[in-house]
Amino acid sequence: AEENILIEGVVTDNGDISLFQINGKDVPLMADGTFSHRVTVAKGNKHYRLYAVDSENNSTKKILKISGITKKKPYREKPQYDSASSRPSLWVLTIGVSKYSNPNLNLKYADHDALSMEKIFKKLRKGIFSEVFTRTLVNEQATRGNILQAMSTHLGKAAPQDVVLIFVAGHGIKHTQTGSYYFLPHNADSRNLLFEGLKWSDFEEAIKIISKNVSKVILILDTCHSGAINIAMRGVRSGEDLGALMKEATGLYVLSASKGGEPSVEGNRFRLPGENKGHGAFTYSILKGLSGEANYDKNSYLTIGELFSFVSVQVPRITRGQQHPYSKIDGTDLPIVKFKK
Structure with a gap:
């Protein structure tokens, strides 16, 4: 046995x-x-x-x-929810900037990363979420004003039991004098950083406002210097039953592409089957993990904790040690994908 x-x-x-x-x-x-x-x-x-x-x-x-392993009844998942209406919704905002007003800053795959993240969450919604509501801002759409407005008007519609996910891909920069972390929207560069850059405190303030109504917020950052962000966190608790996990889970879940000072690598070799365009190594690993590779225990659902663990191992391997993701979970682990058995 x-x-x-x-x-x-x-x-x-x-x-x-x-x-x-x-x-x-x-x-x-x-x-x-x-x-x-x-x-x-x-x-x-x-x-x-x-x-x-x-x-x-x-x-x-x-x-x-x-020692002393004894036979016991096999674990069976309990019914998750009585109806689709009782399941939470997922509110997704994905942002990706490959084309900047200053062409010297242009990237190749950040916009594709944002579009692919939106696509996979729409595809994987069945079983966990009743609905997935998405908003994507890429390139010229991704100005400071549009990003802040989308956080307010789109994510602000989430109900208390819902989950909010924010994904950001593009250039991250640290202010040379203050050391503060900024994301560069389409129309920002180092010369107008204070006026057009999106400071971490802007994200933090938006998340605080969202968190007054929603207790589960996921923040994923595929930018340079994203690991330099400092967030106070508490411990982690895990459970077995998916329905209970979804109802009890609370917290802020942060996954960033690299530790402070490391690059965020992108390349055409980071492609999923059927794609003709690459990704950032970090986003590529997330997409693979969400597709099932991060489901270490091979049960019927994938949690944020499993995804973060998978990405933390996968990214250093495929970048040959150039990049090491940084993650923090403030709260309980959270199921995000359900697989067919």
Whole structure:
């Protein structure tokens, strides 16, 4: 007889952890060092080797002994919701700027990233959300004024039980004097940053206003310097039942493309099957994760925590260590995709 069990824990170090494995298999760590990994064990005793390496190549290992596995009734998901009307809606705002008023700033794939994120959430809405309401601003549409207006008028329609998702792709820049993080809308550059740039405090203020009505906000940033944003966070709690998770989940979920000072890599090689245009490495990894690759435990739904863990491992691999995503979860884990069994 075999049993599927979940190993959870935390890895701590004075520096950064560069590698963590269980029985030779890479296991992703959350930003706070926590991990969650499912294994299948036969009835009886089993030993697992936990191995970690930090950024200075110091290593440590621990042997975990699992014993006394007993047979139990298999877990079955409870009905999620009584009707479609009782399920939450998803309100999506995607922003991508490839073409700037200053052509020296032009990118290749940020607009495609935003359009693809909108498309995949429309496609994956069944099972979790009753409806998906999207608004996308790309290139000339993505001015500072239009972005702030969309946050207010579009996302402001979300009901308390709904989920809000904001995706931003383009140039991020730090002010040379203040060190503040700015996103560059279409008509902004380093010369008019104070007037046309979108400061992090603008996002923060908009999120505060949204959060008065909505308790679940997801912010995804595919820009340079996005990891430099500092947000105070609390711990994470997880659960099993999808319906309960959706109803109980609260918090701010932030995933950014790179740590402070790192580039945000893009390229034509980062293409999904059937596409003829590439993506940023970060967005490419998110799209793959949402399509099912991030569903580590192979159950019927994907959570934000699983997606963040997948992206944190995938991006450094495909960028050859140039880029390391940064993530924080303030609140409980949140299901976002339901798969057919």
